[in-house]
Amino acid sequence: xxxxxxxxxxxxxxxxxxxxxxxxxxxxxxxxxxxxxxxxxxxxxxxxxxxxxxxxxxxxxxxxxxxxxxxxxxxxxxxxxxxxxxxxxxxxxxxxxxxxxxxxxxxxxxxxxxxxxxxxxxxxxxxxxxxxxxxxxxxxxxxxxxxxxxxxxxxxxxxxxxxxxxxxxxxxxxxxxxxxxxxxxxxxxxxx
Numbered sequence: 454x455x456x457x458x459x460x461x462x463x464x465x466x467x468x469x470x471x472x473x474x475x476x477x478x479x480x481x482x483x484x485x486x487x488x489x490x491x492x493x494x495x496x497x498x499x500x501x502x503x504x505x506x507x508x509x510x511x512x513x514x515x516x517x518x519x520x521x522x523x524x525x526x527x528x529x530x531x532x533x534x535x536x537x538x539x540x541x542x543x544x545x546x547x548x549x550x551x552x553x554x555x556x557x558x559x560x561x562x563x564x565x566x567x568x569x570x571x572x573x574x575x576x577x578x579x580x581x582x583x584x585x586x587x588x589x590x591x592x593x594x595x596x597x598x599x600x601x602x603x604x605x606x607x608x609x610x611x612x613x614x615x616x617x618x619x620x621x622x623x624x625x626x627x628x629x630x631x632x633x634x635x636x637x638x639x640x641x642x643x644x645x
Contacts, residue, residue: 468502480497495631495632498511523604525613581609586606591622
C-alpha cells in the first residue's frame, strides 16, 4: 500500500466512526463555508468514503443554502440603502447644495476616499462586464467564493432570482466537475 492509499484509508476509518446518517450533513456544512464550497466539500465526502452522488448533492445543497442566505441579506441591505438615499434626497430637494439629479452625489458623499479593490474582485468585475451575470456566476468561483460573487451581483442591483438561478447553475457545474474528477482519480489512479 502506497502512502497516499494509507492516508485515504486512515481518513475513511476516521469518517466511519461518525454515524452514516450524519456524514452528509457534515459535508453540507463544509459546502457552506466560503473557499471550501461545494467543490472541496464533495471531494472531502468522496475521500471520506461517501457515495459520490450523495457527497455531491450534500455539498451543492450546503453551498446553495449559504448563497441564498447571503443573497437575501444583501438584497435587504441594498433596499435599506436605496430607500434611505431616496428619502434623504427627497428631504434635501430645494436645499442649497442638494443634488439636481440621481447621478449627482451630495457634497458630503463626494469626499469619501475609495478603498483599493482586490485582484480577485477586479477580475470578477471584468468578467461581469464582459460576460454578464451568467458568465460572472460561472467563472466567478475561479476568482472568489460564490457567496461573495452573489453579494456583489445583488449589491449592484441584479435581481435576486436571476442571481440565484445562475449561482445554482455554477454550483451544480463546478461541484459535478470536481466530484467526477476526484472519483475518477481515486478509482483509476489511486485504486481506492
